[in-house]
Amino acid sequence: xxxxxxxxxxxxxxxxxxxxxxxxxxxxxxxxxxxxxxxxxxxxxxxxxxxxxxxxxxxxxxxxxxxxxxxxxxxxxxxxxxxxxxxxxxxxxxxxxxxxxxxxxxxxxxxxxxxxxxxxxxxxxxxxxxxxxxxxxxxxxxxxxxxxxxxxxxxxxxxxxxxxxxxxxxxxxxxxxxxxxxxxxxxxxxxxxxxxxxxxxxxxxxxxxxxxxxxxxxxxxxxxxxxxxxxxxxxxxxxxxxxxxxxxxxxxxxxxxxxxxxxx
Ligand SMILES: [Zn+2]
Numbered sequence: 369x370x371x372x373x374x375x376x377x378x379x380x381x382x383x384x385x386x387x388x389x390x391x392x393x394x395x396x397x398x399x400x401x402x403x404x405x406x407x408x409x410x411x412x413x414x415x416x417x418x419x420x421x422x423x424x425x426x427x428x429x430x431x432x433x434x435x436x437x438x439x440x441x442x443x444x445x446x447x448x449x450x451x452x453x454x455x456x457x458x459x460x461x462x463x464x465x466x467x468x469x470x471x472x473x474x475x476x477x478x479x480x481x482x483x484x485x486x487x488x489x490x491x492x493x494x495x496x497x498x499x500x501x502x503x504x505x506x507x508x509x510x511x512x513x514x515x516x517x518x519x520x521x522x523x524x525x526x527x528x529x530x531x532x533x534x535x536x537x538x539x540x541x542x543x544x545x546x547x548x549x550x551x552x553x554x555x556x557x558x559x560x561x562x563x564x565x566x567x568x569x570x571x572x573x574x575x576x577x578x579x580x581x582x583x584x585x586x587x588x589x590x591x592x593x594x595x596x597x598x599x600x601x602x603x604x605x606x607x608x609x610x611x612x613x614x615x616x617x618x619x620x621x622x623x624x625x626x627x628x629x630x631x632x
Contacts, residue, residue, distance in 0.1 A: 409450075409493060413482055415502035416451050418510040426579040430557050434550040442542035443504060450499040453492060454485045507535035508562060509574040523568035532566035539563060 423444055431438060438445050446452050457469030458481060466481040467474050470489055475481045505511070506527070536559070543555035557577060565574040 409486075409490070411450060411500035412502040413451055413486075415505050415510055415514070416449060416500065417455065418514050419501040419505050419508050420449060420452075420455070422508045422510065422513055422575075424580070426561055426575045426577075427558070429580050430561075430577070431554060434554055436543075436550045436554055438542055443498065443501075443538065444542050448499050449501040450493050451501070454489065504534070504538065506531040507538055507566075509565065512574055523570070525568055528566050528568055532563060535559075535563035535566055 427444070440447050442448070449455075458478070459467040459469050460478075461467055461474070464476050465474055466476070466478050468481060468484055468489075470492070473484065475484060502510075539555050539558040539562075543551045543558060545552050545555050561575055561577050564576070565572040
């Protein structure tokens, strides 16, 4: 081996070492970035989901009934939930099968899909403080729905006042009373549904005007009643028809008897 080839060999090994080092540095920086991103989102996915469920169940049916369009300035608007896009990319195939709508990877439970979103698709989150729906949980009574804390907890007057203030702010920014009768009606509904329960007296319950669930229960009751009454109706119909048939047979029999009587 001459000196030239030795030099080339040395250069090659040096460059590959450099490359390895570069890729290591790259991996490390990516890991750091991922960690930074993981720490950047100071918004609970679980509580955001609870808040969304409350909005969907106890507010949206009324908003739809009024055909009112919530402005994007309102923090309850779907665009202001930073997890909305990811939540809409959850595909629930079976009880134990959840699929990622972005990359089609499957998971056995929703929580693993949540982790996958946090690790792999964090770049899709539009991280902004004003877009954290979980921040509205105080006003929207998430704890009442999530059953995380005992409801028989001692009432904290300062926290209750703060939640009441946040709640009224939401009512006024989402349904400004100067924007027509539907906005006024929804403002009043919002106060009844969410804000009035923020007292330490415990007299008012949240969601007093009911929600979608109650409508479902109503329809369920009607369906069960119909299903129960349907066989009874058919039995009555059958008995009635049988009676009618017997009646006509008897009617047919009568002239026969008359015919028999004639020759005798
Ligand atoms: Zn994915």
